[in-house]
Amino acid sequence: MKETAGIYVHIPFCLRKCEYCDFHSIVVNDRSEFLAVVDSYLCAVQREAQYYASWMEEYRFETLFLGGGTPTAVPAEKLAEVVVYLRELFQLPVGAEITCEANPKTITAESLNELRDVGVNRISLGAQAFQDSLLDVLGRTHSAADVSTSVQALHAAGFTDFNLDLMFGLPGQTMADWQATLERAVDLAPTHLSCYSLIVEEGTPFYDLFSRDLLDLPGEDTEADMYALARDVLQRAGYRHYEVSNFALPGNECAHNLLYWKNQPYLGLGSSASGRVGTMRYTNAADVPGYIAAWQHNQPNIAHVEALDKDKEMDETLICGLRLLDGVSEAEFRERFGCSLWEVYPDQIKNLEERGLVQYRAGRLSVTTQGLFLGNVVYREFLRSSERRI
Ligand code: SF4
Numbered sequence: 001m002k003e004t005a006g007i008y009v010h011i012p013f014c015l016r017k018c019e020y021c022d023f024h025s026i027v028v029n030d031r032s033e034f035l036a037v038v039d040s041y042l043c044a045v046q047r048e049a050q051y052y053a054s055w056m057e058e059y060r061f062e063t064l065f066l067g068g069g070t071p072t073a074v075p076a077e078k079l080a081e082v083v084v085y086l087r088e089l090f091q092l093p094v095g096a097e098i099t100c101e102a103n104p105k106t107i108t109a110e111s112l113n114e115l116r117d118v119g120v121n122r123i124s125l126g127a128q129a130f131q132d133s134l135l136d137v138l139g140r141t142h143s144a145a146d147v148s149t150s151v152q153a154l155h156a157a158g159f160t161d162f163n164l165d166l167m168f169g170l171p172g173q174t175m176a177d178w179q180a181t182l183e184r185a186v187d188l189a190p191t192h193l194s195c196y197s198l199i200v201e202e203g204t205p206f207y208d209l210f211s212r213d214l215l216d217l218p219g220e221d222t223e224a225d226m227y228a229l230a231r232d233v234l235q236r237a238g239y240r241h242y243e244v245s246n247f248a249l250p251g252n253e254c255a256h257n258l259l260y261w262k263n264q265p266y267l268g269l270g271s272s273a274s275g276r277v278g279t280m281r282y283t284n285a286a287d288v289p290g291y292i293a294a295w296q297h298n299q300p301n302i303a304h305v306e307a308l309d310k311d312k313e314m315d316e317t318l319i320c321g322l323r324l325l326d327g328v329s330e331a332e333f334r335e336r337f338g339c340s341l342w343e344v345y346p347d348q349i350k351n352l353e354e355r356g357l358v359q360y361r362a363g364r365l366s367v368t369t370q371g372l373f374l375g376n377v378v379y380r381e382f383l384r385s386s387e388r389r390i
Pocket of ligand 1: 013017
């Protein structure tokens with residue numbers, strides 16, 4: 001039986017850079033230059049897909065995720081062309097989950113219709129907050145009202161499955177702001193919500209302010225309270241907390257991201273994209289012109305390749321799997337690796353159980369509520385090689 005896999009396409013264009021963002025994306029202000037770069041870039045994506053397609057026969061592709069950047073900064077007909085191309089090349093089944101990330105102000109009923117008509121059936125919208133003052137601080141290009149307008153456009157175009165991204169731990173954000181954001185988000189009836197705490201990444205304008213002690217962050221305790229509040233408000237509204245940062249109505253979990261958390265294969269296409277195929281993980285260079293130039297000669301532009309041995313695969317299965325509140329199935333682990341969790345991690349599991357951070361119930365090892373708040377302590381236990389990332 002073929003193994004299930006997904007496809008990720010990185011679309012590295014944004015209208016402007018947000019103050020906290022360290023994702024790989026570029027801003028091209030001149031419209032005709034932008035459209036020319038987009039054409040060359042999407043042509044390179046198709047070449048890269050073609051290059052990998054012949055090696056991929058052992059996989060059954062079931063999800064496609066267009067992420068960024070801001071995929072919807074690109075004209076919808078160009079994105080639609082790529083979706084059609086990839087669906088055919090990798091024989092995605094009818095109804096396969098196809099997600100497109102979007103930002104408010106970059107979608108209209110027309111552009112959404114175009115995407116829906118080629119099979120995009122899930123939109124992930126970057127809302128972040130419902131206070132214009134906070135959106136300004138973040139450097140977002142939209143207002144809170146734009147989020148509501150975009151959700152109306154989603155409904156008008158028939159998208160019933162959509163995610164809202166929200167952020168907490170923001171400079172100047174109060175508990176009351178966060179509560180209002182959660183409540184406004186719930187009122188818009190998304191099927192899925194992602195709640196991320198702000199991480200101040202090196203090289204961003206926020207990092208510069210942070211290093212000069214000019215960023216008014218809420219502090220670790222308030223951040224933990226904000227996380228607890230999200231769990232409380234969203235679970236009461238019927239969302240299942242299924243992954244550290246993700247909540248979904250039953251049946252609306254993100255199938256593509258579940259592949260990552262279950263440490264299953266995925267193909268990554270585009271500048272800076274990573275893929276995990278067979279026993280290899282690769283990361284493309286974060287360089288749009290370099291990516292375009294390389295594929296003009298049908299050459300990959302890979303920055304890093306890593307061979308995955310069995311130990312790494314086991315560790316990553318645990319580390320990623322424990323992000324899911326359902327945890328890791330002992331039977332699935334045994335079937336995949338031919339050994340028990342307790343044979344490989346006897347001391348780690350015992351130690352974490354004694355500290356009340358993990359539990360074993362109904363054949364699954366999972367984090368407790370306390371372990372959820374101390375995720376990094378849990379994941380670190382399962383890192384048997386120093387080079388691995390969480
Ligand atoms: S829109 Fe998203 S990817 Fe683009 S700069 Fe802002 S946070 Fe980064």
